[in-house]
Amino acid sequence: MKVSYLICLCIISLLLPRVLTAQTITLVNQSATSSLRGLSVVDNNIAWVSGSKGTVGVTIDAGKTWNWPVVKGFEKADFRDIEAFSDKEAVIVSSGTPALILKTIDGGINWKLCYQNNDKAYFLDALEFNGTKHGAVLGDPINNKFLILETFDAGDTWALAKTQPLALPDEAAFAASGTCFRRTKNTFSLVTGGSNARLVTLDKNVKNNPVAVNIPILHGKGSQGAFSIAYGNKKTIIVGGDYSKDNRIDSVATYSINSKPALAIQQPAGFQSCVEYLNDDIFIATGTPGSNITSDGGKTWRKIDVTSYNVCRKAKRGNLILFAGDRGRIGIFKL
Template sequence: MRRMGKTLRTLLTGACGAALALAGPAAVPARAATPAPGTAWELKNTGTDARFRGLAAVSRATAWAAGTKGTVLLTRDGGTTWRDVSPPGARGLEFRDVEAFDARDAVVLAIGEGEASRILQDGGTTWTETFRNTDPKAFYDCVTFFDRRHGIALGDPVDGRFRLLETHDGGRAWRPLPTAGLPAALSGEAAFAASGQCVVSSGPRDAWIATGGAAVSRVLHSTDRGRTWTATEAPLPAGDPARGVFGLAFRDRAHGLAVGGDYRAGQPSPRAAAATGDGGRAWRTAALPPAAYRSGVAWFPHSRTTALAVGPTGSELTTDGGRTWRTFDTGSYDTVDCAPAAAPGAGCWAAGEKGRIARLVAP
């Protein structure tokens, strides 16, 4: 099982990143290429070629991005300028997730086997390493927060169970969560560290885990901050280490979206998105799905029906809660995030390869 999980991780790192090239025509439904009028990404000049799979939208003006070569960037002026706030000595780390509370406080997660998996807290002025994995079999993927104090981090299965950490002080300290409440992992099952969305939360206690690499794709749901979990099959592509659910987004504890597919170039992903209205107990496949594999998804602020999905071959918009998706951009992005509805001037951002970060321009 660990060998399968390692294969799944390897496919998203190193030279195999080239597999995220443009998918073939077979992956694109005929109607999905119809543009969404007035919606567009506005690329920003970041001055780096790092690949960003970690993204945290604080507002329309403020966003954080975390990626390769230990790079962490921060903007406070809508992307006009970017401040390099990378942790000192972190160039060898591979950041895949960042969770930010404001323009000063953030938590970043680095992936990798053994001690390569780390969590650092604060940012902007100083960074403190608050967790370093010492188990050579463990590999951490994503982190999420329920509020400014409480959060969990997800690791791939070890001895048949996913690994979980919890914090009660905003990421300053982490401790393992019991695994007895987790369902047994399937053969080959793991999480994709592709967009910082393999574990997500909504409200004070609900969290969800996205999985792939096994015979079926699954979404796990907890209502008690990770103590106990239930598992549901998701109708996204499965049966291969390159297939599964790559990203999740919940606008409340009931309504969620799942995206994924098969990220290998030229491989079709005919069911790249699904939606739930009951917290993940049941999922329905999109009637008109995204054009191909998608790795990130986010709900619009102040909307109950509008959301974005992104991947290496383009971006889609849904205005009906995930039933249908329309392509509005063909650029490459790995992750997407929208600021909380309560944030002043809430906005949406996307990030990906070669230093690409963009802010959404919407009608």
């Protein structure tokens, strides 16, 4: 019995890399032409995307077809991130000037302006919710501190958070996929780029809050650094690189060893702007040179697709996995 079990395990371990390598992303034909960077997958049917030219899209059939509601009065906004709760309710964040946060509760027919700041120093990068009521928005540093806005009423009102993490000179966050800022049960975390690559964790239960750890990902220039972080199965994966030289494969991804980030043994094939946890030790990442997958918690990566995408997200409740990118690209991935 034990021998048979061991044989089965060996067969599975040999076949799994081949199965993952064979996986591809199905490109969905649709009419949007903007750059899509915001993506929120609610369940196996419902998802929202957001992007440049005031673009917002919603699907109720697992990404096969999309409706594109107009955000009236904000047709030129660049909605870099979105958080959706149903096919009716979603919150969107606009980068650039003015900094905007809007909300709909009727599927995008009407939008409520919940926050606006015309100060050119404000540049919002990412949006995260810890449940349906408590959310936070990350912005680039102002006066040497990362901007954190908080809501406790599902996005209707926003205010400065009590903790504004210190930023090093010429350090910032990337509004590339909405995933440079993540939450766990008790924390919010952000990863940085530019002059430094760091993981900064805000945990109210920790005495020296926030806690910052250096990340061994390529950094030093404005186009370099950590772009995305994902948590799963007691693993922490961080990806990034240099978007101006997106085929560089050195220092693109890290995985956690004893809670500290270490460089992947086999790196993804180029710059990655987003990483997402799927299940077990499987994570998927994407960027302009294509998409990569790991089945061993981030130690080794395999390229599975050459199409350029900006973001990939898995359903909060379910297993639907979607991708979105420039020129309105939307992809569906099945594991």
